[in-house]
Amino acid sequence: MLKFPERFLWGSATSAHQVEGNNINSDVWSEEYADGSPYADKSGDGVDHYRQYRTDIALMAKLGLKAYRFSIEWARIEPEKGFFSRSELEHYRDVLYACYEYGITPMVTMHHFTSPRWLMRDGGWSNPEVSGLFARYCEYVFQELGDLIPYALTLNEVNLPIMLREMFINFDFMPPIGIDAKSWTAPGWRESAARMCGADIEHYFTFHMASDEESLQHVKDSHVKAREVIRRCSPSTKVGLSLALPDVQAIAGGEENAEKVWHSYYRQFLPILQEDDYLGIQNYTRERYGPDGQMKPPDGAELTSMGSEFYPEGLEGAVRKAAIDWKRPIIITEHGIATEDDLQRCHYIRRGLEGLHAAISDGISVEGYLYWSTFDNFEWIFGYSSRFGIIGVDRTTMERHVKMSGKLIGEIAQTNGL
Ligand code: BGC
Numbered sequence: 001m002l003k004f005p006e007r008f009l010w011g012s013a014t015s016a017h018q019v020e021g022n023n024i025n026s027d028v029w030s031e032e033y034a035d036g037s038p039y040a041d042k043s044g045d046g047v048d049h050y051r052q053y054r055t056d057i058a059l060m061a062k063l064g065l066k067a068y069r070f071s072i073e074w075a076r077i078e079p080e081k082g083f084f085s086r087s088e089l090e091h092y093r094d095v096l097y098a099c100y101e102y103g104i105t106p107m108v109t110m111h112h113f114t115s116p117r118w119l120m121r122d123g124g125w126s127n128p129e130v131s132g133l134f135a136r137y138c139e140y141v142f143q144e145l146g147d148l149i150p151y152a153l154t155l156n157e158v159n160l161p162i163m164l165r166e167m168f169i170n171f172d173f174m175p176p177i178g179i180d181a182k183s184w185t186a187p188g189w190r191e192s193a194a195r196m197c198g199a200d201i202e203h204y205f206t207f208h209m210a211s212d213e214e215s216l217q218h219v220k221d222s223h224v225k226a227r228e229v230i231r232r233c234s235p236s237t238k239v240g241l242s243l244a245l246p247d248v249q250a251i252a253g254g255e256e257n258a259e260k261v262w263h264s265y266y267r268q269f270l271p272i273l274q275e276d277d278y279l280g281i282q283n284y285t286r287e288r289y290g291p292d293g294q295m296k297p298p299d300g301a302e303l304t305s306m307g308s309e310f311y312p313e314g315l316e317g318a319v320r321k322a323a324i325d326w327k328r329p330i331i332i333t334e335h336g337i338a339t340e341d342d343l344q345r346c347h348y349i350r351r352g353l354e355g356l357h358a359a360i361s362d363g364i365s366v367e368g369y370l371y372w373s374t375f376d377n378f379e380w381i382f383g384y385s386s387r388f389g390i391i392g393v394d395r396t397t398m399e400r401h402v403k404m405s406g407k408l409i410g411e412i413a414q415t416n417g418l
Contacts, residue, residue: 002357002418009105009368010413011067012060012390013334014049015112015156016076018377021046026075026114027124027206028380030196036189041383047375048398050091054098059391059400060374061102064410068099069333069370071109071156074137075116081133084140092141096148107151107333107370109242110138110226113160113207113380120197124205126214131221138226139233146234153280153333154226157244158219159265161211166261166294220272227275242280242333243269246287247317253291261289262321270325278367279326280333283352286314306338306386312348316355323364330365332356336372338379338386345390345405353418371409375400 017023021044032042049056060068076088099106111134115124122129138154194204210219227239245266250258273279285308288295297309304310315335322330337348349371360366376389384395390406393399412418 001415002354004357004416005360005367006416007367008416009067009107009331009370010409010416011065011069011104011107011368011370012374012409013069013107013370013372014374014377015071015109016073017043017046017112017114018373018379019046019049019070019375020073021048021050023073023075023114025079025117026073027117027120027193027197028114030117030120031189031193031206034189034192034196036192038189039381039383040385041378043378045395045398047377047393047395049375052398053095056374056400057095057098057102057104059402061104063402063406064414065104066413067105067107067368067370068374069107069109069151069153070095071112072141073114074111074134075114077141078116078137079118081116081118081122084137089141089144093145093148096145100148105150106148107153107331108149109153109156110134110141111154111207111222112156115207117197117199120194120199120204120206123203124199125207125210125218126203126205128218128221130218131225134222135225135229139229142230142233142237146230146237149234149237151278151331152230152237152239154223154230154239154241155219156242157282158223158241159243159269161208161216161219162264163244163246164208165211166264220269223272238277240276240278240280240331241273242282243322244282244284245318245322246283246285247311247314248321249286249288249317251288251290251295254289254293254295257291257293258289261287261294266322267325273326276328278329278331279322280331281318281322282334282372283315283318283332284334284336285309285311286317304338304344305340306382310337310344310348312337312351313355315352316359319356319359319364319366320362323359328365329367331368331370332366333370334372335369336388338388340387342403342405345403346408349405349408349412350418353412357418371405 032039248262302310373388376387379386
């Protein structure tokens, strides 16, 4: 048996907007309802997790899982600028209590893509004040709940806007939420979304658009300020952020391209990570670069239901590459696959973990693995048809059904090995 380090955090992850339902004060909700919206579905009631969190957490514990990563929603805690909702704060206190009742270690993300609508009236992530506003929200939460939160992630995938831009350039892919405001002219639906936020298009600047140097700096500042505030309010909380890290590979002649991409996805963030307690790595596949840039998956490669290459070994590759520059603990905060075939998911998890185990055996400090995602949930523009979950949900009755992969991760968690 391949044994993992003691006290390894085994679990799964979600984000508020994707599971809770009715996140009506967020920018993404506006995008779903905008005229001409590219979203395949509306998030609606989500998977009713806002109501069912207690039985959901009980179910995770029954499976044998030991940790749960979820996000606190800024748009709920601060639905209008400067108004902090006590009642929403108490909701999340109850979620945290439920974790403790069932012996689950909570990990809390403070920002998982969605922002409050009012922020768009202020220029969103293009406004230098965003970092102070974000830190103020974090302070409100951590003053009250900090002692219940052992692990915090300030922001999810601060590098995602850069990856979206990369995709756009390489595959002529129209990104869902816009990329670089300066280089990309917004189509009408974004104007409509802006209006729904009470903003105009000049001010409408969501997190996903923060790929130019200036707005990216605001994202970086937000991390640093939030970390300071969290440390001050709750010194025992371990703080970090998460990065989307595909295994970036060079094919003969593509070394320089791959290096450039790895710098933009990873190395450029190292200065703001230096005081973090751990690094959250999120991996789904690999990206291959040749002399002419990013390449499509090899002919005949097995694909996921979203068309990306089935490549569980990418987890090991990404961790090994990141560890060249990062010598402190790593937690895998996401690793997952969209598929209708749960057996494929089981293979993906096993093969991913075999590679992770090899990296750990070579001395890389990895302290946990959180599969994405706990449930089949709202996959942003792709709606509810992309299924990542280890637990399926019938969205008419909101009944949960555990998949084979859920049992697999539960067993792995219980034996702490493969
Ligand atoms: C995000 C999730 C998303 C997942 C699958 C990650 O980039 O953090 O919100 O659902 O990928 O696409």
